[in-house]
Amino acid sequence: MNNLGLALAIAGAAFAALFAGIGSAKGVGLVGEAAAGLVSQDPSKFSKALILQLLPGTQGLYGLLVSVLLLSRIGVLGGGAQDLSVTQGIMYFCASLPIAFGGLFSGIAQGRTAAAGVGVIAKKPDESGKAIIMAAMVETYAILALLISILIIYNI
Numbered sequence: 001m002n003n004l005g006l007a008l009a010i011a012g013a014a015f016a017a018l019f020a021g022i023g024s025a026k027g028v029g030l031v032g033e034a035a036a037g038l039v040s041q042d043p044s045k046f047s048k049a050l051i052l053q054l055l056p057g058t059q060g061l062y063g064l065l066v067s068v069l070l071l072s073r074i075g076v077l078g079g080g081a082q083d084l085s086v087t088q089g090i091m092y093f094c095a096s097l098p099i100a101f102g103g104l105f106s107g108i109a110q111g112r113t114a115a116a117g118v119g120v121i122a123k124k125p126d127e128s129g130k131a132i133i134m135a136a137m138v139e140t141y142a143i144l145a146l147l148i149s150i151l152i153i154y155n156i
Contacts, residue, residue: 008089012096020063023107027056059103095152102145
């Protein structure tokens with residue numbers, strides 16, 4: 001039995017979780033650094049800063065979701081891994097790339113935007129909604145990447 005197709009599909013699942021997770025970790029860290037400075041000066045702004053810090057964490061969840069869907073689709077999570085052709089393995093691998101790289105780059109971009117939003121909260125706490133909306137706009141591209149990955153996985 002040739003396992004190269006299955007190995008490629010599993011590598012795709014790993015890429016989805018890994019790269020989207022890296023983007024989220026970097027983004028959440030960027031916001032956390034900015035938020036720590038704000039909260040050290042004004043602890044009452046913690047909850048507003050926390051909302052901004054949570055936003056870039058979604059990309060990692062999207063990557064995990066694609067990874068679980070892919071592994072389930074190929075039978076790895078069900079205990080009966082399919083024998084995939086190399087072509088099928090490449091297709092599953094490619095299906096993971098939109099969320100892998102979309103999550104990586106949008107997580108970092110959203111973290112930068114949210115970190116700037118922490119500066120808004122520092123100066124004008126009543127404008128926190130605007131800061132959240134600006135950071136949430138970046139989320140659109142992570143959601144699009146998630147959708148494309150899911151559509152490809154379920155059409156292989």
